[in-house]
Amino acid sequence: MPSFPVDISRQLTPGHPTWPGDPDFRVEPQARIARGDSVNTGEIRTSTHTGTHVDAPWHYDDAGRRLHEVPLGTYIGRCRVVSVQGSGEPLTLEPGALAGLPDTLPPRVLLNTGQPAHWEEFPTRFTALSPAFVRELARRGVQLIGTDGPSVDPLTSKTLDGHHACRETGLLILEGLNLSGVPDGEYDLMCLPLPLAEMDGAPARAVLLPAGTLDGLNG
Numbered sequence: 319m320p321s322f323p324v325d326i327s328r329q330l331t332p333g334h335p336t337w338p339g340d341p342d343f344r345v346e347p348q349a350r351i352a353r354g355d356s357v358n359t360g361e362i363r364t365s366t367h368t369g370t371h372v373d374a375p376w377h378y379d380d381a382g383r384r385l386h387e388v389p390l391g392t393y394i395g396r397c398r399v400v401s402v403q404g405s406g407e408p409l410t411l412e413p414g415a416l417a418g419l420p421d422t423l424p425p426r427v428l429l430n431t432g433q434p435a436h437w438e439e440f441p442t443r444f445t446a447l448s449p450a451f452v453r454e455l456a457r458r459g460v461q462l463i464g465t466d467g468p469s470v471d472p473l474t475s476k477t478l479d480g481h482h483a484c485r486e487t488g489l490l491i492l493e494g495l496n497l498s499g500v501p502d503g504e505y506d507l508m509c510l511p512l513p514l515a516e517m518d519g520a521p522a523r524a525v526l527l528p529a530g531t532l533d534g535l536n537g
């Protein structure tokens with residue numbers, strides 16, 4: 319029995335790795351009481367895709383919705399954490415990975431692919447989602463896919479087939495979760511992306527609550 323809330327966000331430590339080519343994640347001290355300022359403050363610089371974050375559809379589709387156009391309820395409500403294993407090279411999930419799971423799934427599924435709790439370096443080896451896998455999740459009622467990997471497509475993909483399968487099926491994407499040590503099962507997800515208007519995505523805080531806690535909210 320985990321202790322709730324279970325924090326499934328990655329700690330944004332100085333030097334947290336970012337997607338290759340994205341700006342370094344930086345946290346810099348600004349005001350310091352120890353230097354005579356009245357308060358302590360800091361400055362952060364981050365890619366919108368660092369650590370635990372959501373992708374707005376506009377990230378991979380110029381006609382897609384931007385972050386402020388995605389209803390917050392997408393990220394709040396019943397979810398299921400599922401351990402899955404990819405196959406092939408690059409590691410990819412196919413529909414068979416869902417064998418043994420019910421034909422109807424909650425609106426949110428979080429995929430535990432075995433990524434560690436902390437990334438010392440950017441994980442170049444992670445599990446991608448095939449379009450067939452995405453379509454099968456959509457068929458089972460899923461509306462939000464979360465993964466502990468940094469992307470739903472392989473690192474070197476230019477075609478972003480997994481992302482586009484999500485676009486075609488209306489599925490939204492949450493990436494970079496920390497699901498290390500989280501038992502499979504049903505929970506309520508509460509994930510709140512930073513309210514960055516007009517953006518393509520945003521870092522988010524995500525926690526799990528006992529299933530049913532949020533009953534009464536939509537979805």
Ligand SMILES: Nc1ccccc1C(=O)C[C@H](N)C(=O)O
Pocket residue numbers: 337339340365367373377468469470471493
């Ligand atoms: N930041 C990037 C720069 C160039 C190319 C891809 C990315 C990504 O972020 C891809 C990843 N699929 C993501 O959604 O986080």
Ligand SMILES: [Zn+2]
Pocket residue numbers: 366367371372373468493519
């Ligand atoms: Zn992203």
Ligand SMILES: [Zn+2]
Pocket residue numbers: 373468469470481491493
């Ligand atoms: Zn993505």
